[in-house]
Structures are given as C-alpha cells and as structure tokens.
Amino acid sequence: MTASEFFNMGGYAVYVWSSYGIAAVVLTWIFISPILNRKSIIKELRMKYRQQQRQQQESPE
Amino acid sequence: MKLPAIVHKFSSPKNFYTMSGKLIPWFTWSFGLTLLAGLYYGFFVAPPDYQQGESYRIMFVHVPAAWMSMFIYMVMATSGAIGLIWRIKTADLMASASAPIGAAFTFLALVTGSLWGKPMWGTYWVWDARLTSELILLFLYLGFIALQASIEDPRNAARAGAVLAIVGVVNIPIIHYSVEWWSTLHQGATVTKFDKPSIHIDMLIPLLLMAVSFKLYYASSVLMRARGEILRREQNSRWVKEVVENDG
Amino acid sequence: MTPSTGSAFVALIKRDLMLSYRHRNELLNPLLFFVIVVTLFPLGMSPEKIMLQTMAPGVIWVAALLAAMLSLDSLFKSDFEDGTLEQILLSPHSNAVMVLAKIISHWLVTGLPIILLAPLLGIFMYLPDDGVTTLMLTLLLGTPILSLVGAIGMALTLGLNRGGMLLSLLVLPLYIPVLIFSANAVDASLAGLSINGQLYFLGALLVLSITLAPVATAAALKISTE
Numbered sequence: 001m002t003a004s005e006f007f008n009m010g011g012y013a014v015y016v017w018s019s020y021g022i023a024a025v026v027l028t029w030i031f032i033s034p035i036l037n038r039k040s041i042i043k044e045l046r047m048k049y050r051q052q053q054r055q056q057q058e059s060p061e
Numbered sequence: 062m063k064l065p066a067i068v069h070k071f072s073s074p075k076n077f078y079t080m081s082g083k084l085i086p087w088f089t090w091s092f093g094l095t096l097l098a099g100l101y102y103g104f105f106v107a108p109p110d111y112q113q114g115e116s117y118r119i120m121f122v123h124v125p126a127a128w129m130s131m132f133i134y135m136v137m138a139t140s141g142a143i144g145l146i147w148r149i150k151t152a153d154l155m156a157s158a159s160a161p162i163g164a165a166f167t168f169l170a171l172v173t174g175s176l177w178g179k180p181m182w183g184t185y186w187v188w189d190a191r192l193t194s195e196l197i198l199l200f201l202y203l204g205f206i207a208l209q210a211s212i213e214d215p216r217n218a219a220r221a222g223a224v225l226a227i228v229g230v231v232n233i234p235i236i237h238y239s240v241e242w243w244s245t246l247h248q249g250a251t252v253t254k255f256d257k258p259s260i261h262i263d264m265l266i267p268l269l270l271m272a273v274s275f276k277l278y279y280a281s282s283v284l285m286r287a288r289g290e291i292l293r294r295e296q297n298s299r300w301v302k303e304v305v306e307n308d309g
Numbered sequence: 310m311t312p313s314t315g316s317a318f319v320a321l322i323k324r325d326l327m328l329s330y331r332h333r334n335e336l337l338n339p340l341l342f343f344v345i346v347v348t349l350f351p352l353g354m355s356p357e358k359i360m361l362q363t364m365a366p367g368v369i370w371v372a373a374l375l376a377a378m379l380s381l382d383s384l385f386k387s388d389f390e391d392g393t394l395e396q397i398l399l400s401p402h403s404n405a406v407m408v409l410a411k412i413i414s415h416w417l418v419t420g421l422p423i424i425l426l427a428p429l430l431g432i433f434m435y436l437p438d439d440g441v442t443t444l445m446l447t448l449l450l451g452t453p454i455l456s457l458v459g460a461i462g463m464a465l466t467l468g469l470n471r472g473g474m475l476l477s478l479l480v481l482p483l484y485i486p487v488l489i490f491s492a493n494a495v496d497a498s499l500a501g502l503s504i505n506g507q508l509y510f511l512g513a514l515l516v517l518s519i520t521l522a523p524v525a526t527a528a529a530l531k532i533s534t535e
Binding site for chain 2 (some may be wrong): 396430461465466470472477478479481482483485486489490493514517521528529532533535
Binding site (some may be wrong): 012038042 | 126168286
C-alpha cells in the first residue's frame with residue numbers, strides 16, 4: 001500500500017480515520033486521567049499530613 | 062463459604078497496591094507492543110475486502126471494543142459479587158474502577174459501528190441487533206455509574222452497585238436474545254454484514270492482536286484507577302503516609 | 310409465639326391492600342398517565358385508523374411500561390419513611406418472602422388495573438378484538454414482571470434524593486425484553502400467526518423474576534435501610 005492509498009483508505013478516509021481518531025482520544029483520556037488523579041491525590045494528602053503534623057505540634061502547648 | 066487465607070493476604074489494600082504497582086508497567090508495555098503489531102498487520106498485511114474495500118478496517122477497533130464492553134461488564138459483576146459476598150474491599154474497587162473503562166469501550170463500539178455503517182447503509186444509525194444491544198449495554202453501565210455516584214457511603218455504594226451489576230449480568234443474555242430475535246423479524250433490506258467479511262486469516266490475526274492489546278490496556282487502566290482510590294480511602298494508614306512521602 | 314411465615318405473608322398483603330385502599334386517590338395517577346400518554350399519540354401523529362392500528366401494540370405497551378414505572382413510587386417509600394420497612398426486614402421471616410408479599414399487593418393495585426384498562430385503549434387505537442385479547446394476555450404475564458424487576462430498582466434508589474430519574478435509567482433497559490415480546494405477540498396475533506413462542510418466553514421471564522427478584526430486592530433493601 002502506498003502512502004496516499006493509506007491516507008485515502010479507498011475513499012473511506014473520513015470514516016476510518018475518525019473511528020481510529022476517536023478511539024485514540026477516548027482511550028488516551030481514560031488512561032491518563034488516573035495518572036493525573038494520582039498526582040493530585042498525592043499533593044492533597046501531602047498538604048493534609050502537614051496540616052495534621054502542625055496541629056499535633058501546636059496542641060500539647 | 063470461607064476463602065483460603067491466601068486470598069485475604071492478596072486482597073489487602075496494601076498488598077494490592079504494591080503488587081499492582083509492579084504489574085502496571087508490564088501490562089502497559091505489552092499493550093503498546095501488541096497494539097503496534099495489530100495496527101501494522103491490520104493496515105499493511107490484511108488485504109482489502111472484496112465487498113467493503115478499505116472501510117472494513119474499522120472492524121479492528123469496533124469488534125475488539127465490543128468484546129471488551131462485554132468482558133469488562135462480566136469482570137465488574139464478578140468482582141462486585143465477590144466484594145458483596147466476602148466483603149473484600151479491593152474487589153469493590155475493581156468493580157467501580159472498571160465501570161468507566163467499560164462504558165468507554167461500549168461508547169467506542171457504538172461510534173465506530175456507526176461510522177462503519179454510514180458508508181455501508183448510508184445512515185449513521187441502524188437498528189441492527191448488535192448496535193441496539195450495545196446501546197442498551199451502555200445504559201446499563203451508565204446506570205451503574207450513576208447509582209454509585211449518588212450514594213455517599215463508599216461501602217453502601219459498592220454493595221448497591223454490585224446488586225445492580227449482578228441483576229444486569231443475568232439480564233444481558235436475555236436482552237441480547239430478545240434484541241436479536243426482534244432484529245431478525247424486522248430485518249428486511251438491512252441485512253447485517255458486520256460479521257462478514259468472511260474472515261480471512263490475514264484479517265483474523267490483527268483482530269485477535271487488537272483484542273489482546275485492549276485486554277492489556279484494560280488491565281493497566283483498571284489497576285491505575287483502583288490504586289488511586291486505595292490511596293484516598295486508606296489515607297489514614299501508615300503505609301499510605303510512607304508512599305506519599307516517598308513519592309517523587 | 311411467632312406466626313408462621315405463611316400467615317405473615319398473607320397478613321402483609323392484607324395490610325398493604327388496606328393501606329392502598331385508604332390512599333386510593335394516589336393510585337389513580339399512574340393509571341390516568343397510562344390513558345393520557347396513549348391519547349397523545351393520535352394527537353401527535355394522526356388519527357388515521359390504519360396508522361394507529363399498526364402502532365397500537367407498541368404504543369400501548371410503552372405507555373404501560375412508563376405507567377408501571379411511575380407506580381413504583383408507592384412500593385416501599387411510605388414504609389421506608391415511617392420505619393415500618395426496617396421492622397419488616399428485622400422480622401424472623403425470610404425477607405425475600407415478605408418482599409414478594411409487598412410486590413404482589415403492589416401489582417394488585419397497579420398492574421391489574423392496567424390490564425383492565427387495556428380494552429379501552431384498544432378502542433382508542435382501533436385494535437381489533439383478538440388483538441385486545443392478546444394484549445391483555447401479554448399484560449397479564451408482563452405487568453407482574455414489571456413490578457418484580459421494578460422493585461429491585463426501587464429498593465436500590467430508596468434513600469436517594471431525586472431517585473426517581475435514576476430509577477428510570479436503571480429499570481427501563483431491563484424492561485426491554487418484556488416490551489419486545491409482548492408488542493410482537495400482539496402484532497403476530499393480528500397477522501394470524503402463532504403467539505406460543507412469545508408467551509412461553511414471557512412465562513419464562515415471569516418465573517425467573519418471581520424466583521430471583523425478591524432475593525435481589527431484599528438485598529437492596531438491606532443496603533438502603535442502613
């Protein structure tokens with residue numbers, strides 16, 4: 001298959017490439033969102049632990 | 062019914078977290094390799110179909126996506142049942158982590174089926190048995206997600222979701238059979254050709270490669286989601302504090 | 310000395326029927342909805358006899374589905390709100406059996422009237438007599454299924470705010486097989502074809518629902534009442 005045949009997909013380019021394109025977008029999003037989520041959870045928990053430590057240090061006084 | 066002690070050992074959130082951490086890279090790399098192999102074979106080795114020309118190549122996404130939509134629902138219902146019966150938290154997590162991934166595959170099966178149908182039948186939607194069943198499956202997934210989202214307590218949300226998923230699993234074959242039966246009655250001109258192209262070996266191989274790659278993708282994604290939720294739920298335990306501290 | 314499960318079962322049905330009788334105005338609403346929805350179709354499409362006749366089985370059955378779903382609200386809500394439901398679940402009798410009792414009394418005051426209204430709607434939609442008979446037969450087999458499966462959904466969404474919308478999302482997909490086979494049975498009988506297969510299928514669904522739905526509903530109720 002030549003490069004132009006590849007992109008043209010026998011005239012069905014729109015359908016074939018939209019399908020693969022949408023699949024790529026959806027699957028990438030589903031894969032990446034837990035990764036981003038993890039980063040924000042760790043950040044959130046770090047702040048929370050620091051707050052807790054500070055509270056513990058303050059209370060005995 | 063008592064489970065062997067080893068199950069309890071591996072189902073502790075901490076062990077699940079550690080073990081999945083080791084598995085995820087392996088799954089991700091294998092996914093990448095099989096994906097590339099499947100795509101290469103599907104575009105450069107598999108010949109054009111004598112009836113549908115090049116458009117049939119959508120099948121390499123459409124069919125594995127549809128297979129995954131069913132497979133993930135089974136996993137969701139099974140892990141939900143395990144969580145419900147034996148009260149294993151990690152099973153609950155697997156069920157709720159699976160739902161958005163399963164819904165995504167169902168959505169993809171519908172969209173790619175629609176895009177495949179347009180050049181074939183001239184319309185974006187056809188009430189053929191497979192697409193109609195997929196649409197109903199999407200409703201079942203969305204119902205599960207909505208139900209869990211509307212219950213605040215995570216334990217109750219998991220249990221309610223599990224009951225719903227189990228009811229859904231019993232109903233899926235019934236719904237499929239009913240829709241197929243209904244579709245054969247009204248078939249008329251729209252004879253579905255979604256299972257033809259008569260499956261040439263050079264078309265079967267990329268199909269199976271894509272199916273395997275999607276399974277590996279699911280394994281990676283579900284474990285990543287479950288781990289994130291574990292960190293949140295076990296945040297007061299010491300091992301989570303260590304993880305957070307040591308994290309890059 | 311605790312009463313036997315059998316007599317508790319009957320007692321619960323009697324109590325629910327009495328309560329329904331006291332609130333009989335509320336029961337009318339889903340039935341009126343049923344009738345009104347069907348009348349919308351000629352108004353929205355055309356009053357032409359052939360068109361309405363063709364649409365009749367599907368339209369009447371869809372309206373029945375929606376009316377059955379609306380009627381689910383009266384199934385566990387009031388007992389949930391005044392604490393009776395918890396008492397029933399705590400009783401020494403099997404929860405699934407008690408739930409079945411409640412579903413039966415619910416069907417008697419919601420499903421049964423739907424069946425009795427069918428001839429009227431058949432008249433509105435120009436449905437011939439054998440069509441009406443088949444319609445009533447499918448409703449007789451189908452409405453209990455709708456109550457049984459609907460009970461599961463109702464039990465799952467019991468404690469939630471605005472659980473009503475979620476209930477439709479959960480329950481309507483599960484109603485689809487009943488719709489397909491019932492509407493088709495009526496169509497087939499109008500064409501003079503056999504309806505045995507459809508009726509057997511509905512019968513099978515009914516038996517499956519009677520055995521499994523009360524169990525699932527009881528499990529869901531325990532979750533919702535915590």
